[in-house]
Amino acid sequence: MRHMKIWTLAGGLALAGAAQAQYDAGLLRLAQAHKAALTEDLGVVVNMDSGTDDAAGLAKVEGMLAQRLRVLGADVEVRSSPPAAGRTIIGTLHGEGTKNILLMIHYDTVFGIGDAAKRPFKVVGNKAFGPGVADAKGGALLILHALDLLRERQFRAFKTLTVLFNPDEEKSSLGSRSIIQKLSADQDFVLVFEPPESERVTVGTNGIAYVHLDVQGRASHAGSAPEAGRNAAIELAHQLLQLNDLGSTAKGTTVNWTVVQAGGAVNIIPEKAGATADMRMSDPSEIARVQADADRLIQKKLIPETQVSVRVEDRRPPFGRNESSDSLAALAKSIYAEMGRPLTAAAMRYGTDAGFAYNPASPAKPVVLDGMGIVGDRIHSSDEWADLDSIVPRLYLTVRMIEAMSVRN
Numbered sequence: 001m002r003h004m005k006i007w008t009l010a011g012g013l014a015l016a017g018a019a020q021a022q023y024d025a026g027l028l029r030l031a032q033a034h035k036a037a038l039t040e041d042l043g044v045v046v047n048m049d050s051g052t053d054d055a056a057g058l059a060k061v062e063g064m065l066a067q068r069l070r071v072l073g074a075d076v077e078v079r080s081s082p083p084a085a086g087r088t089i090i091g092t093l094h095g096e097g098t099k100n101i102l103l104m105i106h107y108d109t110v111f112g113i114g115d116a117a118k119r120p121f122k123v124v125g126n127k128a129f130g131p132g133v134a135d136a137k138g139g140a141l142l143i144l145h146a147l148d149l150l151r152e153r154q155f156r157a158f159k160t161l162t163v164l165f166n167p168d169e170e171k172s173s174l175g176s177r178s179i180i181q182k183l184s185a186d187q188d189f190v191l192v193f194e195p196p197e198s199e200r201v202t203v204g205t206n207g208i209a210y211v212h213l214d215v216q217g218r219a220s221h222a223g224s225a226p227e228a229g230r231n232a233a234i235e236l237a238h239q240l241l242q243l244n245d246l247g248s249t250a251k252g253t254t255v256n257w258t259v260v261q262a263g264g265a266v267n268i269i270p271e272k273a274g275a276t277a278d279m280r281m282s283d284p285s286e287i288a289r290v291q292a293d294a295d296r297l298i299q300k301k302l303i304p305e306t307q308v309s310v311r312v313e314d315r316r317p318p319f320g321r322n323e324s325s326d327s328l329a330a331l332a333k334s335i336y337a338e339m340g341r342p343l344t345a346a347a348m349r350y351g352t353d354a355g356f357a358y359n360p361a362s363p364a365k366p367v368v369l370d371g372m373g374i375v376g377d378r379i380h381s382s383d384e385w386a387d388l389d390s391i392v393p394r395l396y397l398t399v400r401m402i403e404a405m406s407v408r409n
């Protein structure tokens, strides 16, 4: 009986929601009218290399993106972001409302110089191919065309609508992270345009850290005086076995040793050895926990008179799953439902700049949502593709989200 009652209530709410949903035919028509131009723009920008270390390529893409923002009426500021090879673009539109909204994505790719010439933009059926076509040049073009749609609709009910394009996300955003953190603190909402691999928005991403393990031993001739040496490689092997379970299944933390270095010559007892582990976590306090556990474990040594040290380096904080982001995802779902399309919300294991936008001390300001980009798959591979059929629903989603967030309490 009890279950029956809940079912009836849920069914009633769902029906009421469906009846309230206003299908915006005018917006859908405008979005459809943008599909061809967005696809063409995507081809232009995909055919410009912009690997994270490619200063000349990044400058070219920067020039195009900044110019487009100016044409859309934004105040544009371009900031050098050392140690990044490229610069961070910030475009701001001023409206008449009360909410500050940030749309952001990176314009660097993982690809090298010459890759765009080798594999230029190409469309096969509903799929577009080329370096960075989904991650994340499709997201950058969605932002620009969504701003254009808002202009066509003469929508100005936001206080500020800010766009941030950064040049170094694929290498941990070392130069742009402080700009993202500072700008995000002033926002009510932050939408991140990383590509989902299906009709999804992202309500959480993992943080990333590196664990560095270093052993100092003593060198000696391996043939004539091995007993005078202290073998750093053997001590490292011992420590790796001890430190192989630093992860936590309960907390969703993984620690995997992936890079190991020791020795230089066959006839020398190695003086130094080192290893690095890839760590992923959704709880930022795991960094201190792993550091403390590792510090305790390394005390137990195999080779006397070696020195062992371990250091956890925080590379990218998590975007922790929270109620505010879940409720923003519910808004996105209701907007997709207007088009008769399903949308899922999920936390993902990879790390993105959403981690720098998100403030765990204040999850409701700004409210962060990721996965707003173009749908695509095979990211970071030579087969990377973007689903051109997702352009219209994603434009519709972005515009309706901005309009709804501008009046949301």
Ligand SMILES: [Zn+2]
Binding pocket: 106, 135, 136, 169, 194, 195
């Ligand atoms: Zn990306």
